[in-house]
Amino acid sequence: MENTYYFGNREYDFTRLENMWVKLILEEIEMLLKKKEACDCEDCILDLAALALNKLSPKYWVSGAFNAFTSPSEFAANPQNRKDAKQAVAQALSLVKKNPHH
Numbered sequence: 317m318e319n320t321y322y323f324g325n326r327e328y329d330f331t332r333l334e335n336m337w338v339k340l341i342l343e344e345i346e347m348l349l350k351k352k353e354a355c356d357c358e359d360c361i362l363d364l365a366a367l368a369l370n371k372l373s374p375k376y377w378v379s380g381a382f383n384a385f386t387s388p389s390e391f392a393a394n395p396q397n398r399k400d401a402k403q404a405v406a407q408a409l410s411l412v413k414k415n416p417h418h
C-alpha cells in the first residue's frame with residue numbers, strides 16, 4: 317500500500333505524517349474556486365498546491381500521537397499562518413496563470 321513503509325519486516329504507517337500547511341492551502345484554493353479566480357482543472361489545482369506548498373517551510377505533525385507538537389487546529393487558527401498560506405497561494409496563482417499546463 318502507498319504510504320506504508322517497511323524498515324526490515326516492521327511496517328510503519330506514513331499517512332499519519334502530515335504537513336499541516338496542506339489543509340490551509342486547500343482551504344485557500346477552495347476560496348479561489350468559489351470566487352472563480354482560478355481554473356478548476358486538476359492540472360492547475362495540483363500545480364497551485366505544489367507551488368504554494370514549496371514556498372512554505374513544511375510543518376509536520378504526527379496524527380494520533382501524544383501532544384508533542386503544535387496541534388493542527390492551533391496551527392490553522394494562527395492568523396500569521398493563515399496570512400502566509402494566503403500569500404503563498406496568491407503567488408502560485410500568478411505563476412500558474414502565466415504558464416498553465418492544461
Ligand SMILES: [Zn+2]
Pocket residue numbers: 355356357358359360361416418
Ligand atoms: Zn487549468
